[in-house]
Every structure is written in C-alpha cells, then in structure tokens.
Amino acid sequence: MAQRILALEFAGDRVRAAVAERSWNSFTLAGVYDKIRADDEGDLAGALSRLVVEAGQPDIVISALPADLVVKRLLELPFKDARRLHQVVPFALEEHLPFPVDDGAVAFTRVGREGEHTLVMAAMVRKSDLQHHLDLLLKAGLDPKTVTLAPLALAAMLTRAKNGNGAKPMAHLVVEGDEDSTSVVLVDLGGTPRAIRSMQGGLMMSDGSAVSQDAAAPILNSVRQTLLANGEESDQTEVIVAGAAAAYPKVRGLLSDSLAMSVRDGGAFDYTGIFEGSVPNTGKYSSCVAMLLGELPSKPLDLINFRQGEFMFRGRVRGDLSPFYTSGILAAALLAVIIFHFALGVSANLHRLNQVNAEIAAVAGPVLGETDPANARAQLQLGIAKMNKRLNLIGGNLTHSPLDTLVAVSRALPPRFPVQMADVQIDSQGLRVTGQADSFATVDQAKRALDQSGFFGSIEVAHAKAGSDPSKVDFRMDANFKDATPATERDEPGNERDE
Structure with missing residues (x-):
C-alpha cells in the first residue's frame, strides 16, 4: 500500500506544501499546494486545515521551521562515533548561542569527513519556538515525524540533481527567498555545505517585482560576504535561485548584476532521476519538494530533525512496520534454526541411507550384480522362488529324492x-x-x-x-x-x- 507524504513550509502568511506517494519501489510527486491566511484568521491553522482537506490526509508529515528562528553552525569534530557526537555537539554549539543550551533543542546531520574528523551541520532552536510550531500543526490534526531546516534540504537536493545529470562539478550558492525572508546556503565542490545564513526581508515585492537597490543592499552584501568568506572562486560557483523569487526574472537579474555571475532557476532542474514520472517546474515549492527526499525508498536525504529528546515523535505511521522489526527478526531467526535443524536431520538420514544402500549392494551384489538397493529384497525373493521351482523339478529340495x-x-x-x-x-x-x-x-x-x-x-x-x-x-x-x-x-x- 502506497504511503502519502506531506512536506510543509510556512512563509509569512502562506502555507506551501508538496505531496509524494511512496511504495516499496517507487516515489511519485503527487502535487503541490499553496494556501494563504484569511483576514479574519489569527494564525496559519485555518490555511493549514484547508490545505490538508485539498491535499488529502497524509500518512507522514515533514515540516520546516522558519530559518530565522534557528541557529546554524558547521562544526568539525575530531571523531566519528555517533554516540560521542550526540554528547558533544550541543556543547560545541553553545558558544555560538544567544541563549543557554538547556533552553534549546539541538539537532545535527553529518555532512562530510576530513580524515578522522567529522563535519556536522548543527542547529538549535528555542524549545518555546519548536513547541509553538508543533502546536500550530496539531490544530490541523498533524503530528510531524520530522521537523527540519528547509534551506539545507534544498541545497542537498539541488546538488544531487545537478550531479545526477553528469554536469561538471561546481560549487553552489543557493539563494531561497520570497517577500519576507531570504536564506543562503553555500555548497563546495565536494557537495559539503560550508555556510548557511537566514535574513529578514526579501528581494521581491508581493506583486513579484524586485525591491529597490537600498532595500536589497543588506541582503546582497550578505550573499557576497558568504561567497567570499569561504574562499570560493566565482568561475567555479553557480548561483541558483529557489523559492518564490525563482519565478521572477527581475529578481534573478538583480542577483546577477550584484554578483557579476550567471543565475539559474532551481525550479527548472531535471528531477526525473529522483521522482517517478514527469515533474513540472517546482518553482516556489522547491523547499517542500526537497524535504520529501528525506523519505525516499532508497538513499534518502539525511535531514536535520529537531524531534529529539522531549520532542521525540511518538506517533504511528500507516504502513510503517518498524514496530514489528524486532519480532520479525526473532521469527526469522527461529525459522532459520528450524530449517537448519531440518536440514541436518535430512543430511544425517541421507548419510545413513547411503550406508545402508552400500551394505545392501555388498550383500546382494555377488548374487544379483548391479541392482537398485531399493529393489534388492524383491529381486532376491524372486530369485529364490525361481531356484525353488527348478529344484522342485529335479527334486533337489525334497527330503527324499x-x-x-x-x-x-x-x-x-x-x-x-x-x-x-x-x-x-x-x-x-x-x-x-x-x-x-x-x-x-x-x-x-x-x-x-x-x-x-x-x-x-x-x-x-x-x-x-x-x-x-x-x-x-x-x-x-x-x-x-x-x-x-x-x-x-x-x-x-x-x-x-x-x-
């Protein structure tokens, strides 16, 4: 039975979503959705409920926190043991936090290795902000399995799609934005995210036109600094625009003029190597589509997931057999033991049968010659009957001849x-x-x-x-x-x- 996966992103007064259907060997993009908050609604719960009615009740929910609520850092740690990473990452991140580590929920994902060192992208959000996010989803009857960071998922998807098309290896500067916020992720030539920034404000107006130079200047300066601070050469870096801003050529032109680099529309990438069937231009839904890849049947994206510790996901997923894995493993082991025992018994019986057949052949061979041991008794009885008959004819078996x-x-x-x-x-x-x-x-x-x-x-x-x-x-x-x-x-x- 196919599972229906819903990926959600909140952008200002809008809720955007992408839906995929997953079976054991297929992954299909079923549709994209966009709902706006009504004037008489105090939050996005109403828009979210209307979106769920239109998209259908999901089996798995993935949602993204607003990027400006999350502190992000790339950390290099001198070990690769997963247990130690879980212990050390919160304290390694603490020096970059504007609030105590005990007040936040920490999540991380491994993004690369350098010798014995591990590169992790660590993120932390205030527990109060995470709880507010979960409460908002709960109003619409949704309990997300994963709460993640959309820009990081988007950068990973674009890198996978670009490399999957056999293109020349390039660094990627992924700019995602709409009228309220802008996020920037820099991915190096090896596919490792080196920097991630989130800023208030966007490069476009609500009508799709580009903002003024004065309004765009702080954002463009941050984008330029991100590129320069990490030593990436412009001729080896490709700028990709995603989100709502990707649909407007004026926004792409603003970026191209400011950075003196060509800019590509991330929504126009070829995703047929990831999804089954045709995939339209994902445009402003790119982040939602990227989050869906965390549930791929094979080689899923390793998403940051803030549902850790006290926020652990404890719901049930329709079609998810993971609660039965232990029982299944034990049953399989028991079945293997039974089959092994049966095989040993059959092997011992066959060995014993071969020995008996060999003894029968040794006894009956001088009389019958080569014969099937299974028929040796019948052939001996037949031979004895024939000999008795001949003896009767000559009186050889009588007491008195x-x-x-x-x-x-x-x-x-x-x-x-x-x-x-x-x-x-x-x-x-x-x-x-x-x-x-x-x-x-x-x-x-x-x-x-x-x-x-x-x-x-x-x-x-x-x-x-x-x-x-x-x-x-x-x-x-x-x-x-x-x-x-x-x-x-x-x-x-x-x-x-x-x-």
Missing part, C-alpha cells in the same frame, strides 16, 4: 508283480501312485509290501474299484514319508476307497 523313492518302491515290490503304474507323483510329503492291478488282493499285497519296506510311514489306498476292463482293478495309493503329513490330510474331500 525321487530317485531314492523309486528305488525303494522297486525293491519292495517283487519281480513280475501284477501291477501296472500309470502315474507316479512324488512331492515333499510322499508318493502318490495311480494304476491297475489284477485284483483287490494284489492292491492290498502292494500296500503291505510298501509298508514292510520301512521307507514310508502311513500308507492309504485312496480308492480301488473295477476298471473298464472287467479283469482289472483301478486304484490310487498314497504313501507318506515318515514324519510327513498323513495322506488323509492331503487328499481332497470325496477321495474315499471304493470296495
């Missing part, structure tokens, strides 16, 4: 015994004989002869009856081997002897 059985029968029956054997079956249990005899007495005599041989156990005549030849008797005789199942248990029902 067919040859020994036939020899025993031949010895038991006397020579020229009047019996004809039509079918002889030998299995693991015994002998089954089907044939013809010349009489029932001969059948009984054959039974006794086999019984007396001692080779068989129980002997049963399954049936004996007159045959198709009246002189012959058809019979079937079952003789079990010793310790084998009795013949009656092997016979089918109905196989009884017929007398």
Whole structure:
C-alpha cells in the first residue's frame, strides 16, 4: 500500500506544501499546494486545515521551521562515533548561542569527513519556538515525524540533481527567498555545505517585482560576504535561485548584476532521476519538494530533525512496520534454526541411507550384480522362488529324492508283480501312485509290501474299484514319508476307497 507524504513550509502568511506517494519501489510527486491566511484568521491553522482537506490526509508529515528562528553552525569534530557526537555537539554549539543550551533543542546531520574528523551541520532552536510550531500543526490534526531546516534540504537536493545529470562539478550558492525572508546556503565542490545564513526581508515585492537597490543592499552584501568568506572562486560557483523569487526574472537579474555571475532557476532542474514520472517546474515549492527526499525508498536525504529528546515523535505511521522489526527478526531467526535443524536431520538420514544402500549392494551384489538397493529384497525373493521351482523339478529340495523313492518302491515290490503304474507323483510329503492291478488282493499285497519296506510311514489306498476292463482293478495309493503329513490330510474331500 502506497504511503502519502506531506512536506510543509510556512512563509509569512502562506502555507506551501508538496505531496509524494511512496511504495516499496517507487516515489511519485503527487502535487503541490499553496494556501494563504484569511483576514479574519489569527494564525496559519485555518490555511493549514484547508490545505490538508485539498491535499488529502497524509500518512507522514515533514515540516520546516522558519530559518530565522534557528541557529546554524558547521562544526568539525575530531571523531566519528555517533554516540560521542550526540554528547558533544550541543556543547560545541553553545558558544555560538544567544541563549543557554538547556533552553534549546539541538539537532545535527553529518555532512562530510576530513580524515578522522567529522563535519556536522548543527542547529538549535528555542524549545518555546519548536513547541509553538508543533502546536500550530496539531490544530490541523498533524503530528510531524520530522521537523527540519528547509534551506539545507534544498541545497542537498539541488546538488544531487545537478550531479545526477553528469554536469561538471561546481560549487553552489543557493539563494531561497520570497517577500519576507531570504536564506543562503553555500555548497563546495565536494557537495559539503560550508555556510548557511537566514535574513529578514526579501528581494521581491508581493506583486513579484524586485525591491529597490537600498532595500536589497543588506541582503546582497550578505550573499557576497558568504561567497567570499569561504574562499570560493566565482568561475567555479553557480548561483541558483529557489523559492518564490525563482519565478521572477527581475529578481534573478538583480542577483546577477550584484554578483557579476550567471543565475539559474532551481525550479527548472531535471528531477526525473529522483521522482517517478514527469515533474513540472517546482518553482516556489522547491523547499517542500526537497524535504520529501528525506523519505525516499532508497538513499534518502539525511535531514536535520529537531524531534529529539522531549520532542521525540511518538506517533504511528500507516504502513510503517518498524514496530514489528524486532519480532520479525526473532521469527526469522527461529525459522532459520528450524530449517537448519531440518536440514541436518535430512543430511544425517541421507548419510545413513547411503550406508545402508552400500551394505545392501555388498550383500546382494555377488548374487544379483548391479541392482537398485531399493529393489534388492524383491529381486532376491524372486530369485529364490525361481531356484525353488527348478529344484522342485529335479527334486533337489525334497527330503527324499525321487530317485531314492523309486528305488525303494522297486525293491519292495517283487519281480513280475501284477501291477501296472500309470502315474507316479512324488512331492515333499510322499508318493502318490495311480494304476491297475489284477485284483483287490494284489492292491492290498502292494500296500503291505510298501509298508514292510520301512521307507514310508502311513500308507492309504485312496480308492480301488473295477476298471473298464472287467479283469482289472483301478486304484490310487498314497504313501507318506515318515514324519510327513498323513495322506488323509492331503487328499481332497470325496477321495474315499471304493470296495
């Protein structure tokens, strides 16, 4: 879900704003707005409320303090540890303050490094002025996540836009102004802000015309001194005008004549490398647009933020998942442990399976050759069944071989015994004989002869009856081997002897 970001700036009796929509991979400038205080309104709360109605309720609010209420200094500190910077910056700034440090809210941002030293742009505002600013926003139902300094954000945005277009590296003197105030920021060749000044009064009238030379002289002198005091060469410095004054050629001409330098309109820069889609000339809304860059999805501007300490932002931002980061990290760590444990278990089981397969292959290999260990058991059982079948055919797996059985029968029956054997079956249990005899007495005599041989156990005549030849008797005789199942248990029902 896209988040709606509102950046606000107060300029005299006006409220200016820019709105951007941010998703996880896009950042689009949705619109710019300008509302003026009505004659019957005591402050800007009414204009601010009307602007919010027109722009839509925001998810994130960024606002700028009037630059003339803020003390700014560039400090060089001999360390880069963030914790020490937070401890030292207020005291390093105190000597430049017209009021005690305990009465102010301090904020800073790192703007560069020189060896082991850190360059920070430090700023301080009276706590009473900051509270008044927050109260004004609260009347319109707004709780800003960031309260910053617009000229510094503007200078950073113009530097990024200029460098992003592949232009020759230049120092920038950024002049932002309207009819009530003027701010100047000097950015060196390396992109580091070296000086920032704020002055009462502007270079333009309410109708857009330039002020007189006498009224402009103090401002122009401060701009010239800022440029000279920091040793920047004019041929390496580009003057950029932003804010409401940028829209009027007479103001740009006044600056160009006074400084003897060319002047560019900062609102006409190409910002397509920063925002998605087309971006119109931002003109007097340049500062608001610059503050939006503090919420870029990637590589956001590092804005000064006065919402520190007792003024810390404690609201909730729709779509902001930062309160769940700790829980998410713990859940991710737990999931990683579970996956790692599962992977170790799978790895151990696979290793054990490989060992078992290797042992199966070593055992079954001499018999089956190369085979799949998963099918080794079935193949062994099939092979055993085939071997049993072959042994049955030759009697190799019987307790008494067919040859020994036939020899025993031949010895038991006397020579020229009047019996004809039509079918002889030998299995693991015994002998089954089907044939013809010349009489029932001969059948009984054959039974006794086999019984007396001692080779068989129980002997049963399954049936004996007159045959198709009246002189012959058809019979079937079952003789079990010793310790084998009795013949009656092997016979089918109905196989009884017929007398």
